[in-house]
Amino acid sequence: MPAPTPLAPIRVEGARDESPVGVTTLPSSALDALRSSSSDTARLLEGIPGVSTYGAGGISSLPSIRGLADERLKITVDGMDLMSACPNHMNPALSLIDPSKVETVAVYAGITPVSEGGDSIGGAIQIRSARPKFAASDNETLTEAKVGTFFRSNGNARGHSVDLSIASTQLSVRYSESASESDNYRTAGDFKKEGFWKQLGQRPVAEREVASSGYAGSKNREVGLGLAWSSNSVLHLTYSEQKLDYQGFPNQRMDMIFSRPDPANPGNYVIAENTPSNVNRTINLRYLGQHAWGELEARLFRQTVAHHMDLNQDRFFGMFMPMKSDASTLGGLLKASIPLSPEHLLRIGTDFQQYRLDDWWPPIGLAPGAMCCDDFQNIRNGKRDRIGVFTELETGWNAAWLTLFGIRGGLVHSDADRVQGYSNFYAADAARFNQRDRSRNDTHLDLTALVRYTPDARQSYEAGIARKTRSPSLYERYPWSTFPMAALMNNFVGDGNAYLGNPHLKPEVAYTASASAHWHDEGKERWDFKLSGHATYVDDYIDAQRCPRALSAQCNALNSNADDRYVILQYVNQRAMLQGVDLSGSTLIAQHADIGKLYLNGMASYVDGRNLSTGDKLYHIMPLNAKIALEHRSQRWTNTLEVHSVSAKDEVSRVRNEVQTPGYTLLNLRSSFAWKNGRLDLALENALNKFYLLPLGGAYLGQGNSMTTAGIPWGMSVPGRARSLNVALNLSF
C-alpha cells in the first residue's frame, strides 16, 4: 500500500488563489472586531459583499445573500444542516452558535458547488467552531484556555465566554460555555405613530426604546471529544446545548418566552420567568480520514428543539397566547474526495436530512371563543425528508485553468397530518385542509459548472452557471387557517402580514450565472480589488399573493385592495429575477516604520429583485449600500474609521405593503489592542448618533395588540441603534 499523499497541493498547484471556487472566507482574526459589536452570529457576515441580514431578535437575524435569504441558503454550523423550528423562524441555525465559538466563516455568495449541499438556491454559509487540536508529541500535553467578556452601552448588553481544552496526541477534550443578555436597545429618534396602542404594556416603554428587542438568559454549552487514532484519521464528537430564557422580536407578533397555566386561575396562562423558552440540543459525530485512495468525510448529527412563544410584557399586558413547537432533525453525510490523477479530483457523496415538526397552540380561557377550547394545530406531525447524491469533478488543467463540474440529484418528501383549530369556528378551514392530499414528493436536479482562470499572480477570473432546486418548507406548505389571528402568527419575514401555506407549491428552480474578477498586487498586500456580477432567474419562485377571494370570506375585497395595512397573504409560485453587482477592495495608502500602515478599504453591493409574473419588486431587498473604511494597523493596534452608507429603499413589494425607508450614513469607530495573551476591543458604533430605519428590519410590532391586523398602526419600520460604546476583552493562556 502506498503511503498516504497529501492532497491539497495537487489541486491548487501553481494557483495563487487557494480557496475553493466562489467562496469568501473570514478567519477568526477577522471576526474579533465584529464579535465585540454583536452577539448575533449572522451579523458577523455583514462585512462580506452581497451579504445582509433581516432583522429579528437580538441574536436571531436571518442572513440574506444577494437578495435570497433564510431557507433559500444552505446554512451549516459545524457541518450540521440545522433547521428552524418556529413559524417565525426565531431559532435559525446561526442563532444556535454564539459568536465567541465561531472560528471560521465561509460564504458562497455566487454558485455553491453541489458537494457543499443541495436544497438551496441562494448560496451557502458555513460556520465552524475550532476543530480539535492534538499535542505534537507523546510527552506533551496541550492545554488552552480562553476567556472573554463584553459590554455594550446601548441596551446594556453583556456576556462572557469560556473555552478550555486539553489534549494529548490522540485524545482531545474541550469544554466551552458562553452567556449573553441585553435589554431593549434605544434608537436616536422618534419612530412610533401616535395612539393609545403603545401604552398597553405592563410598564411604560420610552418613545425611543425599541420594545421587545431585548433577550435574557442565553446560555450555550458544548463538550467536544476528539480522537486521533492515527495521524490520518480523526473522530470528533460534540454535544452542545443552547438554552434561552427569553428573546423579544420587535418585528414579530410573538416572542420567545415560556408561559404556563396559572394554577390560581384555570384557563389562564402566566409567564414563567427564568424558564428556558427555547432549548436546542445537538449531537454531532464527525469522521475525517486520509486514506491511500483519498479523503473520506462522514457525519451523523441529531438536533432537537423545544420552542415556546407567547407575548412579553412590552406588548399587551394581560393577553396571552401560548404557542409551542417541537422539532427534531437527523442528518448525515458521506463524502469521498478521490484524486483520479494529478489533475482530476473526484468528489462523490450522499447526504440526508430527516426533519420532524409539531407546532401547536394550547387553548386559553374557558369560554368557547377565539382561543378556546382545543389545541390549535398549526402543523401536526410535519415531515420533511431529504436525500441527495452528488458527484463533482475538479480539474486543475494547468497553473492557470481550473474547472469544476457537478451534478446532484435529490428527493424531498414532505407531509403533515390532519389539523384542528381552537374551536369549531375553524372547522371550515380545517376541513378544507384535511380533505386534501398533503403528501408531496419533489425531485431535484442540480448542475454546476465553474471555471477559474489565473493567468498570473496579479489577477484571477471566475465564472459559473448553475441550476439549483429548493423545495418549499413546511411553513410555506402547511399553515392552513385564514382567521387573521392564526395567520398572523405565521410570518418568518417580519413584515407584519398574515401568511397562509399552500400545499400545491412546487420547488423553486434557480438558474444562476455569475462572474467575478479579482485584481491585486502579487502579495495581496498593497492593493486588492474584486468585482462580481450575478443574475439569477428563479422559476416557481415562492412569493406571496393576497389570499384568493374564493378561499375564505376573510380574503375579501378590503384585503385584496388595501395598500396601507397588514394583509392576509398566501404563498404562491411565481417567476423572479435577481441581478446585481458586488465590489470590494483595499489599498495601502501610507506606510511608516514607526506608525504602521494606513489602508483604505471599501465595499459596495447592489441587487435588484423583481417578480416577473406580477411586475412587483421582491420584498426585503437591501438597497444600494457601501462601506468605506480607513484602517490603521500597527503591530498591536488596529484603528478603524468606517463610513456606512445605505441609500433609500423606494423599491418595495406592493403585494406585502412593504414600507419604504430613507437613506442614511453612519460613522463607526473601532479600535483594538492585541498582545500575546489577549485582545481589547473598543468601538463607538453610530458615533454621530444618527437616527435611521433598517431597510431589512421589518415592521415594528414590538408593543401594542399584535393579535389583530388593526391592533398596531401600519407603516412603522424597526429603527437602527443609537450610539453605542462597546468594550470586549479576550484573554488566552
Next chain:
Amino acid sequence: MNRFLNFGVALALSAGMTVAHAATSYDVVTTWYEPDTQPNNTIFTGSFDYDAATRTVTNLQGQLSESMTGMMGGGMTWLSLDHQLVSWYDAALGGTFAAAFRNASTNTFWTGAGGNGWSPASGVAAGGVYYGFPSAGNNPGNAYALIFIPDDPLAALTQAQINKLAYADCAAGGMMGAVCMTGTSVAGYGAEGTMSGYPLSQTITAAVPEPETWGLMLAGLTAIGAIARRRRAI
C-alpha cells in the same frame, strides 16, 4: 332552543307591557360587519318600546351574537342584553340612542385612559381593553349594543346614523385576552373595532300587531310550562 323560547317569552312580555305604556313596540336587527370572522357577523336582534310623543325608548333588550365562538347556526354563543341603562336624544342626527347591556352596570371598558367606561369613544381610547384591566378577575364581562331610533322609527337609517351604531363584547367568548370585541366606524368614532368590525346596517320593524300579542303571550306561557315540565323530568 331554550334560548329562543326565552327570547319569545321576552318578546311576549315586552309586547304585553306595550299596552300598559301606550307606546309602540318595535323589533330591531343591527349588524356589524366583521372582516376577521367572516362569514360570521356580530348581530344584535332585539326589541324596544318607543313613545313618539316624548321620544322615549324603554325596554330595549335582545341578543348579541359572538362571532368568534362558532359558525352561524351551529354553536355560536348569543349573549342576552337585558338592561337598557342609557338613552338620549340627538337632535343633530334626528333620533334617539339607546343601549342595552348584559350586566346591570355600564362598566365595560378600562377607565385608565379616562372616559365613562362604556361609550364607544371611551372604548376606542382604551384600545378596547376590558374594565378591571389588568386583572382578568376584575373583568365584569359586560357587553352592550348601541342602537339608533330615528324620529320616524320605520325610516331607513342614513349613513351618518349607521356610523354611530356600536357594540362591545367583553364577555369571555368575545375576547382576545384583555381585548374586547368591539364594532365602531372610523367615521363615527375615529377607529374601527378591535377586530376591524364596523356597523353595516340596522332595520327596525313594527312589532307584531295587538291581537297576536296575546297569542304570543300564550305561546310564551306554554313555553315556560314546557321548560318547567322538562326541568321536573330531569
